[in-house]
Amino acid sequence: MVAVIVTLIVLVGQYVPVISNTMTTAITIKKFDEVRSLSDEVFFVKIDGLWGLVDSGGYMIVSPRYDDIDHRHHGTFDYTMVSINNQWGFVDRSGNEVVPIIYDEVRPFSNGLAAVRLGVRWGFVDTLGNEVIPLIYDEVPHFHNGHLVAVRAGVRWGFVDNMGNEVVPLIYDEVGEFQDGLALVRVGIRWGLVDSEGNEIAFPRFDEVRPITWGSGLFVENLALASVDGLWGIINTEGYEIVPFKYDHIWISTTRISSDFFSEPIIHNLAAVRIGGLWGFIDLAGNEIVEPRFDEVWNFESDIIAVVTGDLWGFITLAGNEIVEPQFDEIRPLGKEIVSTRVGDLWGLIDFEGNEIIPPRYNDIIVSFNNGLAPVRYNDLWGFIDAYGNEVVPPRYSDIWPFSDKLFSVRVGDWRDGLWGLVDIYGNEITPPRYSFMHFEVDGIFFSGDGFVRIKVGDIWGFVDVEGNEVLLTQHRYDALSSFSGGLAAVRVGDWGTGLWGLIDTEGNEVIVPRYSGMDMLGIGGDVSTPIFDSGFLRVYMGDWQTGRLWGLVDMYGNEVVPPRYDDITILSPGFVAVQKDGLWGIIRINR
Numbered sequence: 001m002v003a004v005i006v007t008l009i010v011l012v013g014q015y016v017p018v019i020s021n022t023m024t025t026a027i028t029i030k031k032f033d034e035v036r037s038l039s040d041e042v043f044f045v046k047i048d049g050l051w052g053l054v055d056s057g058g059y060m061i062v063s064p065r066y067d068d069i070d071h072r073h074h075g076t077f078d079y080t081m082v083s084i085n086n087q088w089g090f091v092d093r094s095g096n097e098v099v100p101i102i103y104d105e106v107r108p109f110s111n112g113l114a115a116v117r118l119g120v121r122w123g124f125v126d127t128l129g130n131e132v133i134p135l136i137y138d139e140v141p142h143f144h145n146g147h148l149v150a151v152r153a154g155v156r157w158g159f160v161d162n163m164g165n166e167v168v169p170l171i172y173d174e175v176g177e178f179q180d181g182l183a184l185v186r187v188g189i190r191w192g193l194v195d196s197e198g199n200e201i202a203f204p205r206f207d208e209v210r211p212i213t214w215g216s217g218l219f220v221e222n223l224a225l226a227s228v229d230g231l232w233g234i235i236n237t238e239g240y241e242i243v244p245f246k247y248d249h250i251w252i253s254t255t256r257i258s259s260d261f262f263s264e265p266i267i268h269n270l271a272a273v274r275i276g277g278l279w280g281f282i283d284l285a286g287n288e289i290v291e292p293r294f295d296e297v298w299n300f301e302s303d304i305i306a307v308v309t310g311d312l313w314g315f316i317t318l319a320g321n322e323i324v325e326p327q328f329d330e331i332r333p334l335g336k337e338i339v340s341t342r343v344g345d346l347w348g349l350i351d352f353e354g355n356e357i358i359p360p361r362y363n364d365i366i367v368s369f370n371n372g373l374a375p376v377r378y379n380d381l382w383g384f385i386d387a388y389g390n391e392v393v394p395p396r397y398s399d400i401w402p403f404s405d406k407l408f409s410v411r412v413g414d415w416r417d418g419l420w421g422l423v424d425i426y427g428n429e430i431t432p433p434r435y436s437f438m439h440f441e442v443d444g445i446f447f448s449g450d451g452f453v454r455i456k457v458g459d460i461w462g463f464v465d466v467e468g469n470e471v472l473l474t475q476h477r478y479d480a481l482s483s484f485s486g487g488l489a490a491v492r493v494g495d496w497g498t499g500l501w502g503l504i505d506t507e508g509n510e511v512i513v514p515r516y517s518g519m520d521m522l523g524i525g526g527d528v529s530t531p532i533f534d535s536g537f538l539r540v541y542m543g544d545w546q547t548g549r550l551w552g553l554v555d556m557y558g559n560e561v562v563p564p565r566y567d568d569i570t571i572l573s574p575g576f577v578a579v580q581k582d583g584l585w586g587i588i589r590i591n592r
Contacts, residue, residue, distance in 0.1 A: 502514035
């Protein structure tokens, strides 16, 4: 048992000590209209429509005087935006007004600067309240990199440094954010590049400049895609043309080139290019490796490229030499050396040299190996093959899914009435199909909360771990079992409307005997749920929607930290909670 002491912070404009003795103590609620968390030990409080700040010791560090308060502080309590009579400024964590409340609009601090607006003009202030960039600009963006700030005067954009000096002249119709020392700039419909010293690296002549792979910076390995007059090429960080602008499309990817999917890094320093409706490959110096002659191409992240001529698939080398002439209706990669192929309605396996491993005979082959095994389907029954085409598990199960690194789940019978079991990667039945229920997510993948999966044998709940070890809850007959979270799962005795909830651990021991009407749980896929612990605490309640719910708090050791007697309860931080009674709020300190 972990000792937990609950103390009320009573606030009357000064600090009032409160004595606590056991796990809970009598509590008198201070009349706050609202309480919000700002940091682990500083909280917003609202009294009679005005906001103030209180610390963890019960001191009102900022008396209620603000009409509004905005703490978009990016995870740290440094500076908070506050408002009086629609004018904004900033206070620090001690409640000092570091930026006077005189501005019509302010934005959060970033890299030591905050954008402020007075009337229609924007500028920037530092953390001491100094206007380091004068309020003379018509617009500033929400981004800046700490050194240069984009600004607009009239209709023209440029960049100034954090002292207000103009570094990139205000001559552009649009500017982008600096990335790796370079930013895009636009004049009319054309884009160019400038560096952080204000030098124009590439004058605006491009229709578009974009990364060679999505999810990266503008330049990857010092290269970016660019287009001129609708044709694409490749440029470097100095703005030089590396690949001439003559292609309809250029994709650099490890996935299917003709689809808009991208991944890193660049494979083999090759780019797929399309010209006149046909695809080929070039290297990143612009040399043609495979002449454009295919309807579709696919880079397998190996030395082999899949190609389509007409509607049939085949394989070529990186040098363009044909390995397997186009003859398959569909292909799916199964790793770096094996490909599943479809001829008509049947699937087989070949290697990248064109050798047939399995002739087309299966109705389906799943496109990934799990521990060297891939599911196969024959006449609506599933089994497993290895990378050599051997049937490790002959098709005999109605369904089959990856379960863990060493196990697969299998089902005999239909989805509604069938039974589930477990087989290992050698085809041995670890658990013969006998589970009437096994916990799935919506997409069919097992949800293993804390490494455990819920099961049911008849009307007895239990769970299995990733090794296949099972725990059946035979000591107690529960009507519901949740997934695990932090080593605990919720259990219910009785029906949904009137049943009582408790908690068990991973050995099936009752940490909390079912006695609560409900608790905070996250629903996943309908009936699936898991307890929601916040800072080591779980909200619980007594009552229902009709009669009213009274909320309390328990910890992960089963201690009732706050009895369920409040209209609402909010966890502010690991050591503090806000409680509401009759529409009014107070703050409770939890001393472990």
